[in-house]
Amino acid sequence: MDEAEFNAVLEAHSGMLGRIAASYEAEFSAREDLLQDIAVAVWRALPKWRSDGSLRSFVARIAHNRCVTHILNERRHNHAEAVEEVLVDHGADPQRDAVNCQRHERLQGALRRLPLGQRQVVTLALEGFSHVEIADTLDIKPNTVDVRISRARRTLADYLEEGA
Amino acid sequence: MNSRDFWQSLKEDWQSVSPKVDLVALRRQLERKRRRMLVFMTFDVVTALIATGLLLGIGIPPALSFGPAMPWLMVTIMWAAVVIGGWLRLSTWKTDDMDAAGLLRLGLRRARAGMAFVWLNIFGMPIIYAIFAPGFWHLWHTGDKMQRDHVLVSISVNAAFYLVVIAWGVWYGRRQRRKMRRAHDLLQQLEQNEGGNRWNL
Numbered sequence: 001m002d003e004a005e006f007n008a009v010l011e012a013h014s015g016m017l018g019r020i021a022a023s024y025e026a027e028f029s030a031r032e033d034l035l036q037d038i039a040v041a042v043w044r045a046l047p048k049w050r051s052d053g054s055l056r057s058f059v060a061r062i063a064h065n066r067c068v069t070h071i072l073n074e075r076r077h078n079h080a081e082a083v084e085e086v087l088v089d090h091g092a093d094p095q096r097d098a099v100n101c102q103r104h105e106r107l108q109g110a111l112r113r114l115p116l117g118q119r120q121v122v123t124l125a126l127e128g129f130s131h132v133e134i135a136d137t138l139d140i141k142p143n144t145v146d147v148r149i150s151r152a153r154r155t156l157a158d159y160l161e162e163g164a
Numbered sequence: 165m166n167s168r169d170f171w172q173s174l175k176e177d178w179q180s181v182s183p184k185v186d187l188v189a190l191r192r193q194l195e196r197k198r199r200r201m202l203v204f205m206t207f208d209v210v211t212a213l214i215a216t217g218l219l220l221g222i223g224i225p226p227a228l229s230f231g232p233a234m235p236w237l238m239v240t241i242m243w244a245a246v247v248i249g250g251w252l253r254l255s256t257w258k259t260d261d262m263d264a265a266g267l268l269r270l271g272l273r274r275a276r277a278g279m280a281f282v283w284l285n286i287f288g289m290p291i292i293y294a295i296f297a298p299g300f301w302h303l304w305h306t307g308d309k310m311q312r313d314h315v316l317v318s319i320s321v322n323a324a325f326y327l328v329v330i331a332w333g334v335w336y337g338r339r340q341r342r343k344m345r346r347a348h349d350l351l352q353q354l355e356q357n358e359g360g361n362r363w364n365l
Contacts, residue, residue: 015182018182036194039191072268072271072350115354116264138264
């Protein structure tokens with residue numbers, strides 16, 4: 001694995017990695033650290049990636065595993081608190097961006113309150129993974145994905161209604 | 165809003181924001197982290213070896229040193245420490261599988277190994293001291309002033325070191341217990357979605 005390849009992988013998946021990290025960690029500086037840890041883990045694991053599998057699933061799996069380790073090791077539970085700072089690529093319409101950002105933050109806050117299993121499947125589903133891809137990424141059965149998503153959907157709706 | 169629309173709107177909200185990741189800064193930090201890890205690892209191994217050697221050297225008065233066999237004894241003790249440490253962490257190097265439950269089980273095993281390491285230090289060190297105690301006793305009663313001073317220095321250094329080990333054990337043990345509690349909580353969260361306990365807790 002040369003540096004150019006690694007850079008390309010990071011660049012291609014930086015959005016997804018940032019969103020996954022944000023679904024586990026609310027505090028900005030801790031999230032930056034988490035992102036670094038994920039990048040190190042991706043760098044270490046990439047040589048093991050078999051080209052017949054999906055690179056996106058591989059990277060997402062590493063990110064989730066790193067996030068689980070992060071929750072285990074953190075000194076205090078702060079991943080459910082409000083986001084302190086959100087860095088966003090600003091487009092041409094700042095007002096629309098601000099609204100999007102607000103809705104995104106609310107969704108992230110709700111996501112961080114979900115139990116771990118549900119949070120993992122929902123994050124991937126929102127990234128556009130199919131149920132089979134989620135099952136493959138998280139190494140769980142497809143019907144477990146269905147169960148978790150259906151439960152998470154109800155819980156998320158409640159949380160979002162509370163926050164509305 | 166029906167379920168499909170609700171899900172679609174969540175997807176749009178989720179993907180509408182792409183957190184800005186400064187890749188250049190990230191790569192710089194990554195490089196720094198890699199260098200730091202290497203330096204720390206080297207420092208850790210070297211200081212552990214020096215500290216063990218020094219403690220054994222200071223802790224055992226010359227009259228108790230086993231003559232030409234002394235270096236071998238020290239190497240044997242260090243080797244035993246490395247083997248015991250390795251054995252404790254043997255099961256913690258690899259995860260069974262790469263799902264979240266496997267990782268959490270790994271976290272639990274690591275925390276348990278950490279606790280075992282704490283107990284090993286707290287109870288193992290007095291055993292080593294007890295092995296050398298009769299020699300110290302004998303030297304204290306039969307040795308000259310210089311030898312008695314050496315015994316006093318040895319006891320002071322080892323007692324201070326043992327207190328440090330206990331303080332570290334309390335801090336580290338609390339951290340490991342917290343980690344175990346959290347791993348149990350998270351495994352339970354996963355279990356709730358499975359309808360059964362798959363993880364033999």
